[in-house]
Amino acid sequence: MPRTTIMPAAPARTALLLAGLFGCGSAPAQAASPDAAVQLPIPRGALLDPAAGEMGPAEAAAAGPEAVMFNPNLAAIGRAGAASGAHLRARAPIPVDIIRKGFAARETMASAQEDRSVGFKLGRDVFSLSTSLTTPAQAGAARDAKLGWRWAQPVSSGPGLIWGVSAGGSGAVGGKPEQTGDALIGYRRQLFPHLTLTTQLCMAGTYVFAPDDGFHSAVTPEVKLSVDLARMADLPWQASLDLALARKLPLVASDYETRGTARLSLKYTWQ
Incomplete structure (x- = not known):
């Protein structure tokens, strides 16, 4: 006897397939807890009060970048960073x-x-x-x-060997451009707690871009004596006396020159 197979229509097959899918997933959906629900990464910091929940900068640094981005206290983190002044300390002022x-200050007829x-x-x-x-x-x-x-390489202010090099130049609109360079080496020794002796040798050169000028150079030995008056007399302000004596010895197209200076410096900080 021949077999006869009856196939359901297309709409009936679609209905059976949907019923099977929903029937298989109904049990886990009923047993799922609210904590297992899918949470979307939506920042909620804008929905909260900006003045509530201040967060310290140490706690913000310990968290990862994603945690900081989706932190409800994101506004408090920004205010804490701005108040600390870290953005100002990142670059030194010029x-x-x-x-x-x-x-x-006062001109006279005899002044040059x-x-x-x-x-x-x-x-x-x-x-x-x-x-x-x-x-x-x-x-x-x-x-x-x-x-x-x-x-310039700044010369150290402490005792011992001191050295420094520098290079410079200038360009004028209607004048002569020039380039300069000098090197210094010396030794600074503290004779007493309030007395410092410095001996140094400086070599300097200048080149002027002009047909009638050219290169100039000289060597200048110098001796300096610095006295800390405030430390010696126990004064409530900063006071120092600096004495210097130098002799310029020409090498190329320069002149002899003897220079002596004395400077008294007083500084008081008002608090």
């Missing part, structure tokens, strides 16, 4: 000095005329860049704008 030369310069300088220790406007003292000379630069 010192700015005003250039003002040749302007005496000198060139006057006004401008500013960026940087101080390692690298500096300056620009100035110069008025020559000679009658009929025109003003000139100058741009200068200088790189």
Whole structure:
């Protein structure tokens, strides 16, 4: 006897397939707990009160980057970072000095005329860049704008061997550009707790880009004596006396020169 197979219609097969799928997944869905629900990574910091829940910077640093991004206290973390001033300490401020030369506080008939310069300088220790406007003292000379630069290895302030090198230059709009360089080596010794003796030798050279000028160089030995008056007399402010004597010995196209200086410095900090 021949077999007869009855196949359900297409809509009936689709209904049976959907019923089987929902029937198989109904039991686990009823047994699932609320904690096992899928949580979407949606930041909720904007929905909370910004003034609530302050978080310290140490706790924020201990958490990972993803935890910080989706932390409800994200606004408090930003305020803590801004209050600490870390963004300001990340970059050191650039010192700015005003250039003002040749302007005496009181001029007399006997005072000699000198060139006057006004401008500013960026940087101080390692690298500096300056620009100035110069008025020559000679009658009929025109003003000139100058741009200068200088790189220097700072000389140590402690006792022992001291050394330093520097290079610089300047370019003028209507004048002669020049390049400079010098090297210093010496020794600083503390004779007494309040007395320091420094002996040094400096070699300097200058090259001026002009047909009638050219290269100049000289060696200058110098002796300095520094007295800490505040430490010696137990004064409530900073006071020091510096004495220096130097003799310039020319090497190329320079002149002999003897220089002696004395400087008294007083500094008081008002608190």
